[in-house]
Amino acid sequence: MAVTDTSPGWLGKSIKRKEDDRFIAGRGNYIEDINLPAMLHMAILRSPYAHARINGIDASAASALPGVVAVVTGELLAQHKLAWMPTLSGDTQAVLATDKVRFQGQEVACVIAEDRYVAHDALELIEVDYEPLPAVVDPFAALDDGAPLIRDDKDGQTDNRIYHWEAGDAEATERAFAEADRVVTVNTHYPRSHPAPLECCGCVADVNPASSRATIYMTSQAPHAIRTVFALVAGLPEQNIQVISPDIGGGFGNKVPVYPGYVVATAASLLIGRPVKWIEDRTGNLISTGFARDFHMKGELALTNDGRMLGLRVKMLSDQGYAYADAQPSKLKAGLFHIVTGSYDMPAAHVITDGAYTNKAPGGVAYRCSFRVTEASFLIERLVQSAAYDLGIDPVELRRKNFIRSDQFPYTSATGFVYDSGDYEGALDLALEKARYSELRAEQAELRKEGKLIGIGIASMTEALGAGPSRDYDILGIKMFDSAELRVHPTGKAILKLGVRHQGQGHETTFAQIVAHELGIPPDDILVHEGDTDNTPYGLGTYASRSTPVAGAAAAMVARKLRDKSKKIAAHLLEVAEEDLEWEIGKFSVKGAPDRSKTIQEIAFAAYTDHPPGMEAGLEGAHYYDPPNLTFPFATYIVVVEVDAETGEWKPRQVVAVDDCGVRINPMIVEGQIMGGLTEGFAMSAMQQITFDEDGNCIGANFMDYLLPTAWETPHFDLYETCTPSPHHPIGCKGVGESATVGSPAAFVNAVVDAVAHLGVRDVDMPVTSGAVWEAIQAVKGTG
């Protein structure tokens, strides 16, 4: 329910998206649409084993097939020192396997051929001599003494442990637990999942042998960072690499890392001297790229009998697959997981995290998530509900009692975050009112008498995003600022260039609105350009909800710089002092003489035709924005589900979302983000998971097994908002692209558990299948 804003300016206006016209005409320009003259096609041979030694690869038959140009193996890449590459977490990952394969689906060889049919025909002709090894599937077992060593390629790596990292105050937390009346525990696994945008990954690499220039079109959410990595890995001069990220068919974190396919296609183009296209298939996408989550978490909450939270203790083991490849700030081993105290005034907290290697795909991408805040939010919101049952307090009251109060901001959390602003009770109250919470509780009690089950689940999430202040946040040393370049042309039309890259978030519209709001040039007159490293300023990219908090701020700031210059030009044109001018959106006028004014368009023209002597011509500028802090959006989600007592089947009946992301630039787009996020939250809670059998075979590397909800299962959403601006963002925004994915899974799970809580059920792991609900009921029947 977007609130229509009638105030002047362009913030809060649900204008229609500028980018839509090309998409609805079928004229989007996605990676698969890019074809270059003399282009070759690449297909990847993948390992059938989770763990095996490679004794040899015979590609002679494949190479001999007419139409095959080359077969690339790890051995060939090793000759060029390209067999391994760095991950975004400073580990290494094989481009093509040389010594061993370490997960099922790992890239073993690539065929480069004149067309894709021949490339796939040739894959069947490659013979690989594998010697299967025992696979390590369980991350706990991976850390046992004597577990098979996965990374025997790494000097000094003697076990499967990757990292150990702690946050918070262990001693203070121990004291809190010692004083507690009660300790509530939740043990849960946030399952391995996959962002699975509908467009898979892909690239067209075009290395021109004559000019040595590499133009790489690729599905990348972070083209600048990728270019830098390519320069470092391949030793190519950075100015000779142009990464172009065309329209992206969804990213959700999947398209942040560098994948072997990109590297081999680029290397092949370099070696062969012709463009090489690689389009990933869905199996390849799900089995090898960008998995997410897979945290085994134990959370303990210390409370007094009257429901005051005293402390939180969390132990987490992360199943990283065979390489530590999380896309996240380098200083933080488990990302922002230590936001796990959530919306609560938690006097003490201690978080212990460990990472383990297993024979699974690497990744750990921030799937619609600001670096692990999703797992954290889930854990604390599950804990709160369990605590409420144990204490016999309504989950609403328990939350209310422990929320960080509005007057406590800026609030420093026990793990060190400084929350910028919030009004958690406000969001909760509105959600309760809209969901008619007290009526629901009465209905639930009535229905139980008839043997019918409904459950009400709440999540009051707070997340931390917009990385970030460069003192704390960098990826492989590159600080996490972002940038904007703005040029206003003589006719008053503008082009805004950004270092981020949207994948459906509507930047072409919202960022134009920001500039429109600051300068008064209508959004239709502003072209937003992203995703081409030659033609946009450096930035870290679009993920972790950082575009509006960081790049959006940069856009506002650069517009303000231009406004300052415009003022000087206006003063010159109107022959008054700058102090005598006042700004209203779109023009400067003389104080007290409003008819003496110059519009921004007139000023822009003058910037090229009649600028003051001594001033540089033109109206353009750049701004690199380094945020002073993260932003902390929050929300309350309430989900009502119906559960079939006999079969465990459940479905959502009502979903109420109250989001507070500060100022909304374009409410229509914000709501689109929230509904998309809620749907992924629902998907996560109900059906998404990638599992493995005991030999490490991946179950679920296709859409028949890795389930995405259709319109039929997806519930209807009722959206509401409160607005608590960020005090440190230039226009008060906090970011919203991921809030609902972060916060809503707990609401869905809490709702299902709530429906059967009276039977004694406290926990059902995700995905909450009907079978899992039924098993949970059976388990308590015996004890009850």
Next chain:
Amino acid sequence: MHRSITVTVNGQSRTAEVEPRMLLVYFLREVLDLRGVHVGCDTTSCGVCAVLLDGVPVKSCTMFAVQADGRSLTTVEGLASNGQKHAVQEGFKEEHGLQCGFCTPAMMLVASALLEENANPSESEIRWAISGNLCRCTGYQNIVKAVQHAAATLNPQPASGRTT
């Protein structure tokens, strides 16, 4: 090996030589250069490849081009007529029925076929009709609204309460 086929695509007759193993989706994309039709999976699950075959939505990744010989196809490129957007296209833009746009051409084609059959579909009829098409971005709610918007444009309801 190759076979000559003639297909009417968006009202135009097109003839081409194709290998039997060429899937219809690649015929449209690569032989006819109609790029609005996409590929999103290997298992006939996602529906981003949907086109209309004699007016009926089908997954063009699960049909060989040779099977379309003699038949009539509509793709997103054929939705607009005389430079005028189809009501479904308008609806998707007006109601923010798309984000990344990857599922959009297929969604719009399926929606247009639904509206041919049912001028005034309910929310649940729309959800049912598009349940062979995944969208990862929108959460579907605005797609439902987009289709309703198109229905209202194509079939304006007489304003209620007015007597003539």
Next chain:
Amino acid sequence: MFPSQFEYLAPTTLEEALSLLAEHAEDAKVLAGGQSLIPLMKLRFAAPAMIIDINGVPGLSHLQEDRRGRGYLRVGALVRNAALERSELLKSRYPTMAAAAPLISDPLVRNQGTLVGSLVHADPQGDWGSVLLALEGEVVAKSTSGERRIPATSFFDGPFTTVLRSDELAVEARVPAPGPRSFGTYLKLERKVGDFATVGVAVSVSTERGVVTRAGIGLTGVGPANIKAVDAEQALVGHRLTGKAIQQAAHLAAAASEPRSDVRGSADYKREVVRVYVARGLHQAFDAKAA
């Protein structure tokens, strides 16, 4: 996504189709709706040397009732699932089929996929097999050497295998017309639209003066092939549809299932769903006044 090479044949008469089949039986695959065969070919799990596309063969698109004798429904080999979903004839006279049709795959796949193709494909998770078992249907197969009618009960021969010979074309499926007081339904537990059944249950009951004269129960997804729950059926015949009779039949059906534990649920769970669904289906039959 890039199938192996094959030769494509598109016969335009039944005779031509049958003689092509006779000639190439070992190398050829029939292509009907293609919604099972083409996905397998795309992943190169199947790589037939030759495809015989029957979509241009006239006389295979009939969906009609033959009223001779007890009467029966005829479903031609090219009748799409979408046509079955929309059929008023099915809604009024063949409720088990009417209930199953919309639950098979998704709307776009239903526009192409066929009932007969589904039977020949013989996926243990396929829905039509259990429907045909419950309704005691049959498959009509033709070859150059003649025609035979194969009862559903002997048609399936294990996962993805049937007794159909490779030179035979299944030209139609037949389902006996229901008696005057008949009811049936199909209940399916699926995780989402387009998912194969975790459990599917086909139920069909005919009664005379409140006593069950014929009962059919077919189970999907809980064994190496679709299962006909014969004990449960027999336990109903000759009795009234009382709560007790229903419970007993439901238990027997659950006992007849042979589920395996997997990501969709444990074997115990699936067996329990069989029990619950059979009971629900029979209760619906009772409520529909088949009794």
